[in-house]
Amino acid sequence: MTDTRADYIVVGGGTAGCVLAARLSADPAARVLLLEAGGAERTRAMAVPNAWPEAIGSAADWGSVTTAQAEAGPAILPRGKTLGGSSAINALAHIRGHRAVYDRWPQGWRFADLLPYFQRSERADGRDPALRGTAGPVPVAAVTDPHPAARAFVEALTAAGYQRTDDLSGARQEGIAWADLAIADGQRVSAADAYLRPALGRPNLTVRTGSFVTALRVRHGRCTGVSYVRDGVTRTADAAEVIVCAGAIGSAQLLMLSGIGPGGELRALGVEPAADVPGVGANLQDHPIIVVSYAARAALPASQYNHGEAYAALRSGVPGDYPDLHLFPILLPVAPAGLEPPATGYALVAAVMAPDSRGTVRLASAVPDAAPLIDPAFLTQDRDLDRLEAGLRIVRAAGADPAFGAIRGAEVWPGPDVESSAGLRDYIRRGVGSYYHPAGSCAIGTAVDAQLRVHGIDRLRVADASVMPVIPNAHPNATVLAIAEKAADLIAAG
Numbered sequence: 001m002t003d004t005r006a007d008y009i010v011v012g013g014g015t016a017g018c019v020l021a022a023r024l025s026a027d028p029a030a031r032v033l034l035l036e037a038g039g040a041e042r043t044r045a046m047a048v049p050n051a052w053p054e055a056i057g058s059a060a061d062w063g064s065v066t067t068a069q070a071e072a073g074p075a076i077l078p079r080g081k082t083l084g085g086s087s088a089i090n091a092l093a094h095i096r097g098h099r100a101v102y103d104r105w106p107q108g109w110r111f112a113d114l115l116p117y118f119q120r121s122e123r124a125d126g127r128d129p130a131l132r133g134t135a136g137p138v139p140v141a142a143v144t145d146p147h148p149a150a151r152a153f154v155e156a157l158t159a160a161g162y163q164r165t166d167d168l169s170g171a172r173q174e175g176i177a178w179a180d181l182a183i184a185d186g187q188r189v190s191a192a193d194a195y196l197r198p199a200l201g202r203p204n205l206t207v208r209t210g211s212f213v214t215a216l217r218v219r220h221g222r223c224t225g226v227s228y229v230r231d232g233v234t235r236t237a238d239a240a241e242v243i244v245c246a247g248a249i250g251s252a253q254l255l256m257l258s259g260i261g262p263g264g265e266l267r268a269l270g271v272e273p274a275a276d277v278p279g280v281g282a283n284l285q286d287h288p289i290i291v292v293s294y295a296a297r298a299a300l301p302a303s304q305y306n307h308g309e310a311y312a313a314l315r316s317g318v319p320g321d322y323p324d325l326h327l328f329p330i331l332l333p334v335a336p337a338g339l340e341p342p343a344t345g346y347a348l349v350a351a352v353m354a355p356d357s358r359g360t361v362r363l364a365s366a367v368p369d370a371a372p373l374i375d376p377a378f379l380t381q382d383r384d385l386d387r388l389e390a391g392l393r394i395v396r397a398a399g400a401d402p403a404f405g406a407i408r409g410a411e412v413w414p415g416p417d418v419e420s421s422a423g424l425r426d427y428i429r430r431g432v433g434s435y436y437h438p439a440g441s442c443a444i445g446t447a448v449d450a451q452l453r454v455h456g457i458d459r460l461r462v463a464d465a466s467v468m469p470v471i472p473n474a475h476p477n478a479t480v481l482a483i484a485e486k487a488a489d490l491i492a493a494g
Helices: 015-024 049-055 111-121 148-159 191-199 247-257 263-268 382-399 421-431 477-493
Strands: 002-011 032-035 175-178 205-208 211-219 222-230 233-244 288-296 310-314 325-330 345-352 360-362 373-375 408-413 460-462
Touching (some): 002 015, 015 032, 015 191, 015 477, 111 477, 148 310, 148 382, 211 233, 233 247, 233 477, 288 382, 288 421, 325 382, 345 382, 382 408, 382 421
Parallel strands (some): 032 205, 233 460
Antiparallel strands (some): 175 310, 211 222, 222 233, 288 345, 310 325, 325 345, 360 373
16 A cells, blocks of 8 residues: 655665755755664663663674685674664764775766765864864764774874874874764764754654665656565555665665565566666775784773773775775774683774775575675785785784783784784685674765766666765765755756
């Protein structure tokens, strides 16, 4: 049954969906329906900054895993299934990519084009107002009282000659910095908190949680609405325009389930193509990481922030236009999957932020609630292994620095006996994991046009991390906010 007619249906109440629902419904003449598969509850894990790991594997997480990567097996890939999406369960980092990343994007989406939308989304008090926002919905605060291991990490890298910067989203986007986090009054501020919840009283905005969209309804080359399941009942909703904001995994999956994607693959699964768009599900990118685990001399205090607190955007030595590594601490005793973490301790992590490897999102079946096949193709390009080895060497050198002398017990993984390039690369292949930053699976140019309109289908757009042609060398959430802000202007103008 068709139970709703709207001007705009927004599929997915994550970071981008919350922005678009709020911005589009600011026009009182526009009827907006937001459909979110998850719930509306704001749990402790979504509010208290250092509680965010509790959300992994919870009802607010889709619980995705990748296909087997290198020699490490499948990697977990948490994705938000709640109002706010991944902005409600991530590690709160609010950092832009280097301006040179966006200047590799198509015309209309380069750094100068996105800067007003970065600024519109944030309130970064005390930062350069020429580059940072002063009155946006998302408050941004830097770490001011760091954990002793985070402080030691910064001191060790500084002693090794790496430069400091006061703002990785400002004029100097290279070096070591205290993290910018989406926090206000000691609590997380998700996109739902910043954008959606203040708009919930609008009579022209309808938000339905527990609503799993199973298909886009396409007729004669035009998207006319969606089908979704709520309370066990299949329903439909009609709209003048549909905007898919289900994230780099969910958006590609939904388009393919609806017959929009690589035609031969869809037919093989029994899905009749509505539009043969090979770019849907291609170009998947993520940031691969490797963890070095340390036992501490004694129990360490809890992080007051996100268990990270500092990031170093550095260069591996592989040629490139911008820093291709993130180095950071994890202020918890962790180890690569399959290895036993120490009873008490911390980790130092290297991540490849400019990966050459490209993967895919593919359907496992035509059943809407079947998990898709997610393959970020970690380390399939040799230069990514080169980068990760370089980053691993830098964090191990930092971990051995006297700055950690008061807290360091021993390096547990990979262990002091692993020193050769062959040994380090073997450890990387067996321990590679995800930074939880999937992007690019419905890229501008190959799946959508510069207005974010899906190729071959009228009245249908995608606006989320999936449209990024090249993944930013940073946590993606700040960029998703800017994409959604720009999308709102494009849709309103259209």
